Amino acid sequence: MTTHAAPEAGVPRYCAQPPQTRPLLRPDLSPDRAKAILLIRTKWVNGTVLHYGFLDEAGVLVGGDEQRDEVRRAFQEWKELGIGLEFHEVPDPADAEVRISFLEGDGSWSYVGRDVLLIGVREPTMRFGWDLTSRYGRATARHEIGHMLGLAHEHQNPFAGIVWDEEKVYAELGGPPNNWPRETTFHNILRKLAQDEVTGSVWDPDSIMQYGFPAGLILEPERYRDGIDAPLALSAVDKERAQQWYPAVSARPARLQPFQSQPLHLSSGEQADFELVPPETRRYELGTFGDSDVLTVLFEDVDGELRYVTGEDDSGDDRNGRLTVKLLKGRRYVARTRLYSAWGSGGTAFMYW
Incomplete structure (x- = not known):
């Protein structure tokens, strides 16, 4: 996600999104039909009540009240956009579609959209691996909920036009604090989404779904050679996309x-x-x-x-x-x-x- 180091450390820590399921589409499907399936498949039906619960796991960061409260505030911020989804906390995570754990050292991540329904009821669908009470931590909570809503990493938008110094990217992410293998770096940074998988035709570098990057990793666009600041709040485009997919529900069925x-x-x-x-x-x-x-x-x-x-x-x-x-x-x-x-x-x- 956006850079998520503690401010005093100044070292980027990133969301390591798990691989998404991919539909096996017949090659003879029309382009319009295939595009609609790829674009919509991660999204929930509007009006869904999504239940979330907190898993207790052994570890350094075990999800104290201050961490859980920040997750609750993040859900509330998305809801206050007026979207048609509801978010209800339940005491037993086995009763929840969204199961949240806190475990230092495992990074932060979330399954995307309806993929959470494929995960066993005792397994997390969202995890936080660092303090959520910092500016970066608060952005982390909002970013991971964005994934749960079906949103992808914005820096992988094919309309961004980003040209990477790929070996520098692999070296940067392969070292501390991320320590990612090359396949994780490719999946979360270098891999470009298909145009059929993104809404609209523009890149939003201010999106909460955008990583921040230090200088030296991006070759093009030229103005980002000195890096991209980590967005710390929902952008206007984030809000517009959420409202587009999940408009307010007012009428009774x-x-x-x-x-x-x-x-x-x-x-x-x-x-x-x-x-x-x-x-x-x-x-x-x-x-x-x-x-x-x-x-x-x-x-x-x-x-x-x-x-x-x-x-x-x-x-x-x-x-x-x-x-x-x-x-x-x-x-x-x-x-x-x-x-x-x-x-x-x-x-x-x-x-x-």
Whole structure:
């Protein structure tokens, strides 16, 4: 992430993002269809309630109150942008999608977006390896939550035009305090994202997702040969992107009856939400019809809070995903369907039956 040394040390420490999952897309997919899948696949359906909890692990930095409070403030800062996601802390991390640990010496990192759902419930999905109460630490907390929201490293943006002195980069990151092997340096710094994986067509060097770099590592653009300052706050573009992917949720989902087909009039990245209150307890199927790539997620209202039940992503396959699940009479459920792309000539609709 941004440079995260203690100010008195002046030595850069960086976020070591774990490798992301990659969809295996057929080579015959149209460019527009493939781009939509690559761009949207890490994002949560809007309106998701994300639960976070703190793991206790043995180590020098074990996550005292001051460290946890800074993480809480970072979640609150993202939420105060007016985004449609909710962040709720839970006492048992096994009940959380986002599990946070503090361990000195292991660096700071987070899995990206929905990849956190692939991690075992006793394993961390986000880790902090240094003090979060400094300026750099506060930026670290906001950066890692940015990853959890589905945002990538900004310095890997293909529109940045950065030309590296690669061997100097490997040497710098291979020594203390990062001590990275070459593959970690390549993955987190030198590797450029595909244009299909980034929003917009410009580089934001002020982004909280941008590393700061000392002099001598960048050859081009020329004005950054003396280094890039570490951004310490969310930039205007960070805020705009978060609000674009997760706009405020105000309207109650439309109530849908079994066997009632609801047309979807969506553009790429948009979603439709439906409220389901089953008239009887039985096994139901939920899904879309038509030539489209969608992510569908089902939540159950538990004491006024929507809890994840199951989901299905049919992107890149010429099929319609189906959720088969037992629903209980009179319980309230919410189904959210986000469109990647509509790749056929006909319409698309959602139904449960």
